[in-house]
Amino acid sequence: MMKFWYSKYELTPWNSIGAVAGPSIREGALVKVEWPNGVTGYSDLYPWPELGDEPVDSHIEYLQKGRLTILMEQSIWLAKKDAQLRSLGKSAFAGIPKVKNHYLINDFTKFSDEQLKEAKSAGFTTFKIKAGRAVDEEGKYIAKFIKQNSLLVRVDFNAKIDFSEYERFISHLGPAEKARIEYVEDPIEWDLEAWTEISEMLPLAIDQEFDKVKLDQITEPPPFKTLVLKPARIDMEKAVAFAEKFDLKMVVTSSLDHPVGVAHALFQASELKKVFPNRLLDCGCLSLRTYKPNEFSSQIQTAGPFLKDIRGTGIGFDALFDRIEWTPINR
Ligand code: MG
Numbered sequence: 001m002m003k004f005w006y007s008k009y010e011l012t013p014w015n016s017i018g019a020v021a022g023p024s025i026r027e028g029a030l031v032k033v034e035w036p037n038g039v040t041g042y043s044d045l046y047p048w049p050e051l052g053d054e055p056v057d058s059h060i061e062y063l064q065k066g067r068l069t070i071l072m073e074q075s076i077w078l079a080k081k082d083a084q085l086r087s088l089g090k091s092a093f094a095g096i097p098k099v100k101n102h103y104l105i106n107d108f109t110k111f112s113d114e115q116l117k118e119a120k121s122a123g124f125t126t127f128k129i130k131a132g133r134a135v136d137e138e139g140k141y142i143a144k145f146i147k148q149n150s151l152l153v154r155v156d157f158n159a160k161i162d163f164s165e166y167e168r169f170i171s172h173l174g175p176a177e178k179a180r181i182e183y184v185e186d187p188i189e190w191d192l193e194a195w196t197e198i199s200e201m202l203p204l205a206i207d208q209e210f211d212k213v214k215l216d217q218i219t220e221p222p223p224f225k226t227l228v229l230k231p232a233r234i235d236m237e238k239a240v241a242f243a244e245k246f247d248l249k250m251v252v253t254s255s256l257d258h259p260v261g262v263a264h265a266l267f268q269a270s271e272l273k274k275v276f277p278n279r280l281l282d283c284g285c286l287s288l289r290t291y292k293p294n295e296f297s298s299q300i301q302t303a304g305p306f307l308k309d310i311r312g313t314g315i316g317f318d319a320l321f322d323r324i325e326w327t328p329i330n331r
Pocket of ligand 1: 156158185186207208228
């Protein structure tokens with residue numbers, strides 16, 4: 001029989017996280033899974049109640065009753081990837097292809113020129129800006145950002161605005177600025193017709209709204225050109241097959257979760273890079289700056305937009321996993 005344990009943690013954001021969440025403390029759990037053959041793997045479980053997820057305790061209770069939420073299913077799927085490497089004594093990050101990551105600006109009103117200078121000199125060339133709270137200010141900021149920096153920009157509205165607000169946002173951008181917006185992610189709530197109409201203004205990417213797409217009803221190329229894949233939240237095999245079918249680009253991102261979730265996202269991104277070197281764009285796995293550091297984040301060695309290493313077997317953190325306190329999930 002499979003055995004499960006969890007260990008709850010808290011993360012403290014530095015600032016608000018886009019239009020989705022304020023700066024208050026957030027809760028998640030690390031998950032440990034042991035398979036009947038004795039191999040053990042680790043993963044993260046990090047709900048976003050703001051996106052409709054149930055709190056972390058519910059996912060654990062459901063597992064006790066033998067029911068799996070999509071988040072728990074993905075946690076177990078990822079823990080298995082970790083367990084396979086761990087049992088062989090191999091690191092997930094040895095000799096992997098290099099995946100470049102974007103720089104995430106969660107709250108541009110708190111983003112300083114100094115931080116921008118640092119990010120640029122560290123080698124970041126793509127910047128993802130969270131938006132969806134005040135479209136006029138956001139449009140003006142992004143127009144200015146693009147004029148002053150020769151960088152590529154991604155904008156994520158988390159579907160928090162409507163069609164007319166989107167038009168207002170666009171009205172602040174001239175052709176030169178538009179040309180440097182790689183895509184707009186989840187501009188408005190998913191609706192095939194509305195997305196098709198606004199896809200003519202700027203290229204679109206889909207992330208959380210992908211859940212709402214009825215895949216069997218998509219028979220022609222969809223209005224989005226890029227699929228954002230969060231290994232912690234999405235059935236990866238199904239999503240990758242969809243991207244291949246319609247020749248979509250892919251971006252792997254973390255779920256703005258615990259460093260263990262970040263490590264899994266980095267691992268999955270490098271796995272996809274092996275198979276789809278051109279289809280995979282700059283990814284969004286290095287989201288560690290979103291939260292105050294902890295002992296896990298200090299183990300992730302980066303070089304600007306790239307991961308350098310996380311020491312240990314599997315996704316790493318061996319000594320920390322041994323040390324933290326685990327609570328069994330009795331079923
Ligand atoms: Mg998103």
